[in-house]
Amino acid sequence: MPERKSDVMQGTLDLMVLKTLESMGTLHGYGIARRIEQVSANSLSLNQGTIYPALLRLEQRGWIAAEWGVSETGRRARFYSLTASGRKEIQQETENWERIAATMARFLAPSR
Numbered sequence: 001m002p003e004r005k006s007d008v009m010q011g012t013l014d015l016m017v018l019k020t021l022e023s024m025g026t027l028h029g030y031g032i033a034r035r036i037e038q039v040s041a042n043s044l045s046l047n048q049g050t051i052y053p054a055l056l057r058l059e060q061r062g063w064i065a066a067e068w069g070v071s072e073t074g075r076r077a078r079f080y081s082l083t084a085s086g087r088k089e090i091q092q093e094t095e096n097w098e099r100i101a102a103t104m105a106r107f108l109a110p111s112r
Contacts, residue, residue, distance in 0.1 A: 012097075013046075013050065013051075013054045014054060014057070014058060014063075014093070015090070015093045015094070015097060016036050016039075017032055017036070017051075017054055017055065017058060017064070017080075018058070018063060018064070018082065018086055018089060018090045018093070019090060020032050020035050020036055020039075021064060021080060021081060021082040021086070022082055022087070022090060025081070026079050026080065026081040027079065027080060028069075028071055028077040028078060028079050028080070029048075029051050029052055029055055029077070029078065029080065030071075030077070032051060032055070032080065033046040033047075033050075033051040055078075055080060058080075058086070059080075061085075061089075062083060062085045062086075063082070063083055063085055063086035063089050064080045064081060064082055064083060064086055065080070065081050065083050066078045066079065066080050066081075067079055
């Protein structure tokens with residue numbers, strides 16, 4: 001039976017995009033989506049309808065900046081980079097997700 005790809009949980013995609021830009025530097029949307037899939041060991045699948053609204057939302061919040069450039073295939077593309085505000089947001093969101101993960105771990109652990 002083929003492995004099922006998961007949907008991205010609401011609220012997680014923003015942090016994944018920010019962390020991708022933090023670790024990889026400036027990337028276009030397609031590159032960000034493929035990197036997230038790669039890091040997830042292909043358990044996540046991102047399409048244009050998922051990644052581009054997230055990029056627009058992050059840009060509107062001032063956490064990423066975008067500028068036009070040419071991709072490695074010679075196509076015109078928007079390239080995204082992390083802003084100083086985005087770097088601060090990574091810290092806050094990471095702390096939040098660590099709290100959430102610790103709480104869920106308590107629920108998923110067997111009772112004693």
